[in-house]
Amino acid sequence: MGIKVYGSPVSTCTARVLAVIEELGLEYELVPVDLSTGEHKRPPHIERNPFGQIPALEDGDLVLFESRVITRYLVRKYGKGSDLLKEDTPVEAATVDQWIEVETQHFNGPVSAVVFQHLFLPLFFGGTTDEKAAAAEAEKLGKVLDVYEVKLSKTKYLAGDFYSLADLHHLSYGHYLIAATPHGSLIHSRPHVKAWWDRITSRPASKKAAAGLVLSI
Amino acid sequence: MGVSNKTPEFLKMNPIGKVPVLETPEGPVFESNAIARYVARLKADNPLFGSSPIEYAQIEQWIDFSTFEIDAHIGRWIFPRLGFAPYNAQTEELAISSLKRGLEALSTHLASKTYLVGHTVTLADIITGCNLYNGFTRILTKSFTSEFPHVERYFWTIVNQPTFRKIIGEVKQAESIPAVPSSKPAARPKETKKEAKKEEPKPKVEETAAKPKEAKKEAKKEEQKPKVEETFEEEEAPKPKPKNPLDLLPPSKMILDEWKRLYSNTKSNFHEVAIKGFWDMYDPEGYSLWFCDYKYNDENTVSFVTLNKVSGFLQRMDLVRKYAFGKMLVIGSDPPYKVKGLWLFRGKEVPQFVIDECYDIELYEWTKVNTDDEVQRERVNAMIEDLEPFEGEALLDAKCFK
Numbered sequence: 001m002g003i004k005v006y007g008s009p010v011s012t013c014t015a016r017v018l019a020v021i022e023e024l025g026l027e028y029e030l031v032p033v034d035l036s037t038g039e040h041k042r043p044p045h046i047e048r049n050p051f052g053q054i055p056a057l058e059d060g061d062l063v064l065f066e067s068r069v070i071t072r073y074l075v076r077k078y079g080k081g082s083d084l085l086k087e088d089t090p091v092e093a094a095t096v097d098q099w100i101e102v103e104t105q106h107f108n109g110p111v112s113a114v115v116f117q118h119l120f121l122p123l124f125f126g127g128t129t130d131e132k133a134a135a136a137e138a139e140k141l142g143k144v145l146d147v148y149e150v151k152l153s154k155t156k157y158l159a160g161d162f163y164s165l166a167d168l169h170h171l172s173y174g175h176y177l178i179a180a181t182p183h184g185s186l187i188h189s190r191p192h193v194k195a196w197w198d199r200i201t202s203r204p205a206s207k208k209a210a211a212g213l214v215l216s217i
Numbered sequence: 218m219g220v221s222n223k224t225p226e227f228l229k230m231n232p233i234g235k236v237p238v239l240e241t242p243e244g245p246v247f248e249s250n251a252i253a254r255y256v257a258r259l260k261a262d263n264p265l266f267g268s269s270p271i272e273y274a275q276i277e278q279w280i281d282f283s284t285f286e287i288d289a290h291i292g293r294w295i296f297p298r299l300g301f302a303p304y305n306a307q308t309e310e311l312a313i314s315s316l317k318r319g320l321e322a323l324s325t326h327l328a329s330k331t332y333l334v335g336h337t338v339t340l341a342d343i344i345t346g347c348n349l350y351n352g353f354t355r356i357l358t359k360s361f362t363s364e365f366p367h368v369e370r371y372f373w374t375i376v377n378q379p380t381f382r383k384i385i386g387e388v389k390q391a392e393s394i395p396a397v398p399s400s401k402p403a404a405r406p407k408e409t410k411k412e413a414k415k416e417e418p419k420p421k422v423e424e425t426a427a428k429p430k431e432a433k434k435e436a437k438k439e440e441q442k443p444k445v446e447e448t449f450e451e452e453e454a455p456k457p458k459p460k461n462p463l464d465l466l467p468p469s470k471m472i473l474d475e476w477k478r479l480y481s482n483t484k485s486n487f488h489e490v491a492i493k494g495f496w497d498m499y500d501p502e503g504y505s506l507w508f509c510d511y512k513y514n515d516e517n518t519v520s521f522v523t524l525n526k527v528s529g530f531l532q533r534m535d536l537v538r539k540y541a542f543g544k545m546l547v548i549g550s551d552p553p554y555k556v557k558g559l560w561l562f563r564g565k566e567v568p569q570f571v572i573d574e575c576y577d578i579e580l581y582e583w584t585k586v587n588t589d590d591e592v593q594r595e596r597v598n599a600m601i602e603d604l605e606p607f608e609g610e611a612l613l614d615a616k617c618f619k
Contacts, residue, residue, distance in 0.1 A: 027528070
């Protein structure tokens with residue numbers, strides 16, 4: 001009985017799911033999956049996620065993978081009446097979908113590359129940061145955030161004046177960008193982006209999810 | 218065991234007559250932790266002692282911790298049950314609670330770490346892993362260790378390391394606790410061909426110089442094999458099973474399942490059929506009715522969060538499902554929403570094990586229903602039926618526990 005999240009509190013994609021769980025006030029159990037021993041590439045986890053990644057969700061008989069799908073499922077099932085997806089109004093729902101897609105297609109690529117270069121590569125793979133590659137990705141990220149800066153000067157949040165999954169999906173990589181790389185200024189130097197970032201990270205649910213993101217060099 | 222380790226020759230090597238003992242050209246070494254350190258030092262520049270003075274200190278810290286706070290208590294719990302020490306229930310209780318305290322502390326440390334010190338296996342992990350192996354395979358069942366998920370994850374990580382697997386092979390967690398032996402004296406080791414196995418040569422220095430990790434585990438493995446074989450020869454004392462106090466109540470004419478069926482299957486004329494049926498079968502001697510009122514309704518500002526919190530409460534009440542029926546109402550058309558419930562419990566009180574295990578209980582005010590009071594009976598009916606408006610307000614939702 002109850003929701004099980006298979007993953008790790010230090011993982012960005014797991015934290016994305018935990019942030020929604022906290023927003024919805026749900027009971028859950030976090031079942032650790034140890035990447036350092038390849039647990040995610042072996043049964044039983046590979047049966048939950050054939051791509052061998054975390055997180056995976058178990059809710060009764062349902063098993064789901066892909067964090068951005070798990071978040072939507074949880075909102076649909078347990079968040080009736082919430083603004084996180086706005087499914088009752090097609091136009092607003094489309095706007096939320098659009099900015100969810102922006103995070104996936106435009107923000108995620110460069111931000112995860114920067115965090116990989118400055119944090120995961122040295123921490124887990126004993127590698128050295130490729131400063132040139134990291135700088136190039138940071139520049140790309142800057143251009144994306146320029147678009148955010150314009151949008152956020154018009155609305156308080158990405159999809160409108162309401163907090164939605166589109167904003168929430170940014171929390172975990174944004175956290176590591178600021179806490180574990182020298183490129184936090186990408187957020188802090190853009191006033192509307194910074195104000196939005198402060199707004200979304202000060203939510204109690206966001207703080208709870210970010211509390212697990214403790215990786216550092 | 219009990220034979221060759223008590224001979225004068227053996228006692229010269231270890232005056233306390235225990236295994237393991239390492240024979241070296243320079244003399245014997247006993248105490249498994251000391252053997253481990255000696256063997257580890259034989260290979261210069263290995264990572265088992267960490268890469269800095271502070272790491273070394275932490276390794277020693279965790280070796281001491283797992284020796285005193287984990288291994289000692291596991292031993293105190295297991296050995297009486299294997300007949301190697303007198304059994305005493307109070308001593309065992311103390312050993313278990315001390316072990317839990319140690320495991321909790323270990324779990325806290327491991328919440329964000331894969332290994333005890335640094336980012337690789339060190340001597341601390343080898344020793345702690347072996348100490349936990351002893352516990353996991355002999356007496357710590359899954360239901361015990363599931364309270365310490367980080368320790369579980371750590372344990373399986375360590376024993377699945379290739380070097381560990383080579384020595385200890387596949388690890389199976391204990392499925393039950395060994396029974397308390399009957400009052401006959403502890404079994405004397407039998408003079409069978411088991412003796413031959415126990416005479417296996419203890420690890421010699423030449424072998425271990427090349428494989429520092431493995432010697433320690435070979436020694437430990439040897440220690441354990443003979444003991445496990447002996448347990449099976451003993452009489453199995455019947456295991457005491459704790460009975461639920463509610464099962465010991467005098468029988469009641471009310472059968473909870475009959476009420477649950479009546480509630481679920483009555484599709485029409487609910488009041489005439491189900492409500493009337495309820496009061497016909499209700500037994501105030503064998504059961505009791507309770508109103509509960511959430512104490513912190515001002516927190517209930519978001520509808521779906523309130524509903525999810527009530528669902529969480531009902532999930533945690535799963536342990537009383539055989540003995541209870543409940544309705545939880547979320548009331549109001551605007552926040553803050555009020556959460557009120559009705560509960561039917563076997564027995565005349567809210568069961569103690571529910572109060573002990575379910576922390577939500579103390580978040581509610583509980584009032585026993587006076588079933589002679591017509592007003593209170595009507596309120597019970599209204600809550601069973603999901604009557605709207607309830608006390609003048611709309612219902613956001615009504616959840617049933619059955």
